[in-house]
Amino acid sequence: MSQVQVAHSEHLPGSDSESTKRHTISLQVENKFGAFNRIAGLFAAKGYNIESLTVGPTTDEGVSGMTIVTRGDDNVIEQIMKQLTKLIDTVKVVDLTFDSFVERELVLIKVQSTAASRSEIMQTAEIFRAKVVDISQNTLTLEATGSQQKVGAIIKMLQPFGIKEIARTGRVALKREFQGEV
């Protein structure tokens, strides 16, 4: 199953408001025809916000793993969790938000470059431990991985050079084995 990112445009700009919080939900669903549609359709039908949704295989080939980043007040999140659990194909749902968890996102950024700006771009990339994965006369394409904040930061730092295109995976997450301070 391929990685998908949906509905990024639904992400409303601005930080968490007083009542709505961003939540990262990890779920495991039976790897069956249409399972992804059931999840996406549920969010659409109930009017829940999706910031990102990624799907991929797990160690059990009958089960797909999904990471959903959403936002809402406590009542909305409670309903999202219950409605996801209610779907017949759902094996497990965990709201990682209040646990310690690792999250990563991968981004490909195609930046405009000239001979003059190229080295400065590559310096910036190095600070973020991003790799150059493609180069042309007028562009550099960088690959960066990290938390959402890190990905946001590199995009911000590269904006002055002129960003031609961006492809983001959306976030994937796993609960940390050691909970609390590590």
Next chain:
Amino acid sequence: MESSANTHKKKPESSRGKLMTGSEIFVRSLIEEGVEVIFGYPGGAIIGVYDALVDLSDINHVLVRHEQGATHAAEGYAKATGKPGVALVTSGPGATNTVTGIADAYMDSIPIVVFSGQVPLKLIGNDAFQEADIVGITRPITKHNYLVRDVRELAKTIKEAFYVAKTGRPGPVLVDLPKDVMAQKTTFEYPGSISMRSYNPAQEGDPAQVSRAAALINASKRPVLYVGGGVIQSNAAQELFALAEKLGCPVTTTLHGLGSFPETNRLSMGMLGMHGTWYSNTAVDYCDLLIAVGARFDDRVTGKVEAFAAEAKKIHIDIDPSAISKNVKVDVPIVGDVRTVLNQLAGLVQPLDTNDWLATIDQWKSEHPLRYSHGNSLRAQYVIHEIGNATNGDAIVVTDVGQHQMWTAQFYTWVHPRSHITSGGLGTMGFSLPAAMGAAFGRKDLPVISISGDGGFQMNMQEMATIVEHKVPMKIFVINNGFLGMVRQWQELFWRRRYSHVELYNPDFVKLAEAFGCPGVRVTKVAEVEGAIRTAMEHTGGPFFVEFVVAKEDNVYPMIPAGQTVDEMLDTPEPVAGPQNGRIGERVIYLQKGEQSKGKEAHHVTSTSSS
């Protein structure tokens, strides 16, 4: 009722292990599930399955006249019997015509399984003839649905479909059957049991939560049991009755809860909500503990949600975790099967001293009874009351949607679970006639009565042909006021009486019934009502039709306008004459001078207080 199925039963076991087509496996699987009747309509994509029905069937197939009728009939069958109803349709338009019935079953948690034909797998997505993505279309309105892509998965999928439909919070399941898959062959082995790692509905309530609930109950002075369809679905009426009696706790029911608690009992307050009784809504407003049992705090019950039982602690027992805290935050939620949880509670609660509370409610009942008076014209409320007198509550009454539905809920005296069937959540006009037909196929022990308005009846009246063909012994009552009455009522009350497209031009309903081959009469006068109902009830060998021509502009009261509170409740405008005959809380009819007194003393009144 005639059965078109073979009377000779073949043994399904004899064909086990043999190579069979998908179509044959389908029929065998339904026999294994104990399916008695299928409501269906053939077509190109499902033709192979219909071929298998010719030779293999121990199952009665009822050819409906429109696929919507098939799904409503399956719902009626399921509600009346507690067993899943089955519909079988072809692809494309056959499948899309089931959508309203499926949505209705989803809203009202009715176990039905819909099997739809589909174009061959290799044509799916090609805009093939009569292709529709019915799995995609019904995804948000089914509990679950399946596209069978391999004949080897067919038997297991059917087993799963029935299991999912009838367990947990019941609901509709659709199984899409591509034509080529149904022609493939494999050996048939029906799974004996089913286990799904992703689906394990709760049975027992969490003991700690049950203890907390019991503590709240034992400390309450003014409790109210607010009871929904879940009590009927889980066959918990006896347990509910025992709990209410032990506590001395008054009971109000939702529309779907009608029949779960006998309205002949002093503790009954009838229905609550938008058109509930004055006293039940008032009691909910004044109670200090609201015990919600198998009910979901629907907006037609709560009105303005923040003001609903605002002073009360709340306990919510429901099998569906997502129904809890969806609309109203409760103090003690208990997820589990209603019957199991009521049994868990039974040993932990003590009888309460509710004498003052019940006396207060009795006072409210006498001050604000359900009531109406005869004017110059026949009123629907009276018709309903007379139907109740004729049946003694021993009937299955299936209503449609609108004013007659609310009047039936109010003025019929409900005493038995599964005696009341209606379209509540979705509010589907056209539900009653096919649903009553389905109920009649499932329940031959009781008379089945369909009550519709003149609008709703015309939405599925094609099923008259099915009913007459099968000589279904139904009573078909149409309450004709020449209006889409409930919309008209709203336009009168809230839209400055600007009537917009609510007056109906109607056919001659009695001639129409006769054209279908169903005998019928028209009633226009008060004096004719009782006789016509008796004629209908005594009619045997097939359906009987009665049209009641009632007052054109009449309103359902009490009414809490949508989204408002009990403080805005409009009580019946007719004055309460007193002192009354009949028991406190009894439905009261005020007769004009000269009219013969009847209907006032309902059949069930065993002791009447003196006037």
